[in-house]
Amino acid sequence: MKLSTLTRIGLLTCVGAALPSLFGCLDHPLKPVEYDKAQEEQETVDLAVNKDVDILFVIDNSGSMGEEQGTLAANFSKFIEVLERPKVKANYRIGVTTTDNGNPQCNGTTPEGGKLRLTSCRSRESEFTFTGTNPQTVKFDEACASVCPDTLANLDTIPTSTEDDPEPKSRAWIESIEGKTNLPDGVSTTQAFQCFGPQGINGCGFESQLESMWKSLQLMEVSGSPNFGFRRKNAILSVVIVTDEADCSLDPDYGTIFDPNGNRVFWSDPNSNFPTSAVCWNAGVKCEGGPGTYTSCDPVNKDVDGNEGVPDDQAVLFPLSKYIDLLQTIENDKQSRVPG
Known part of the structure; x- marks a missing residue:
């Protein structure tokens, strides 16, 4: 692996998002590898191929x-x-x-x-x-x-x-x-x-x-x-x-991030009646730049209040x-x- x-x-x-491309990649021909060798004595080595x-x-x-x-x-x-x-x-x-x-x-x-x-x-x-x-x-x-x-x-x-x-x-x-x-x-x-x-x-x-x-x-x-x-x-x-x-x-201990009665800190629209999948993105990713186009986005631990870089046991995801x-x-x- x-x-x-x-x-x-x-x-x-x-x-x-890219299934046709994935399977297209599998159609590439296998390319033989050529080796140069110089030896005085012929030897045989058994290789186990998994x-x-x-x-x-x-x-x-x-x-x-x-x-x-x-x-x-x-x-x-x-x-x-x-x-x-x-x-x-x-x-x-x-x-x-x-x-x-x-x-x-x-x-x-x-x-x-x-x-x-x-x-x-x-x-x-x-x-x-x-x-x-x-x-x-x-x-x-x-x-x-x-x-x-x-x-x-x-x-x-x-x-x-x-x-x-x-x-x-x-x-x-x-x-x-x-x-x-x-x-x-x-x-x-x-x-x-x-x-x-x-x-x-x-x-x-x-x-x-x-x-x-x-x-x-x-x-x-x-x-x-x-x-x-x-x-x-x-x-x-x-x-x-x-x-x-x-x-x-989601760490089930922090399911309140989806609760309409919670602080809604990760909700894309805090005034909405229901959370969207944006909660998942906002709860686990930090982006630089923007608004609009961001220069980079990276995974990060966040706690229930949205604080970043918290210990693993406080991360909502x-x-x-x-x-x-x-x-x-x-x-x-x-x-x-x-x-x-």
């Missing part, structure tokens, strides 16, 4: 994501083509969760809280209706029916075992190991993702991309969780966040260090293992 600095701002440029990769998709299921989910599903074949190229032949697992981790303003949703979710979008038509607009926004045809046939409405995985659980069970992820999938005969991994990937648009509009990722990775170590056993000890870990909003990973530390711990553990 390659680890780069995470920022809440960086999420705005993730897959949700082809195992575990891919976690954290997909935004809020009201504005219908088009993006449909685009992701429609273009997913390009992603799979890269994994299955003769020169790659990856042994991969693909799991999906949502950005819904709950929020004081989202009492009507059913948060996944990082749990892997593997049900056909054809069986969840009601989830592709967003009632927060007038008229209602309906995206079932665009995000699901256009890419997932009705014949796959009850699609499920066939039982397999894992490193941690030798008993064959239907798992909450797609996998292809040495060319063998955990899908019914005649169903490709691309077809499966086109049905499993679309998550609907009735999730919480205050998206917790980072906290959902964190919880999902933690649940992979919890026996009885649908996530258990997904992450293999020696596999490369990749996390793909598909979203069109800034992160809003969970600090980025929480997520960086987890990913770095996973990376360090993988690097300490000897292949073979």
Whole structure:
């Protein structure tokens, strides 16, 4: 897993806003590397190439994501083509969760809280209706029916075992190991993702991309969780966040920042009846310059009164260090293992 600095701002440029570009990048040809060598004695060195990769998709299921989910599903074949190229032949697992981790303003949703979710979008038509607009926004045809046939409405995985659980069970992820999938005969991994990937648009509009990722990775170590056993000890870990909003990973101890009876310090309009997603941006980002165009924006800890640079335990949004530390711990553990 390659680890780069995470920022809440960086999420705005993730897959949700640039899916065609993402998959276009995957079409670049592999370039051979030429070496010059000089040696007196011929030696043979065996290199172990790690082809195992575990891919976690954290997909935004809020009201504005219908088009993006449909685009992701429609273009997913390009992603799979890269994994299955003769020169790659990856042994991969693909799991999906949502950005819904709950929020004081989202009492009507059913948060996944990082749990892997593997049900056909054809069986969840009601989830592709967003009632927060007038008229209602309906995206079932665009995000699901256009890419997932009705014949796959009850699609499920066939039982397999894992490193941690030798008993064959239907798992909450797609996998292809040495060319063998955990899908019914005649169903490709691309077809499966086109049905499993679309998550609907009735999730919480205050998206917790980072906290959902964190919880999902933690649940992979919890026996009885649908996530258990997904992450293999020696596999490369990749996390793909598909979203069109800034992160809003709220520390529940500070839920009052959304309360109309609170101080409204992060509200874009303190006179409004309801908070907007601007609360999430204002509570976790500091920008220089402006108004209008800003010269820079960076993540920052803020307390309930808007004070900046406070200790992690006073930050209303969970600090980025929480997520960086987890990913770095996973990376360090993988690097300490000897292949073979």
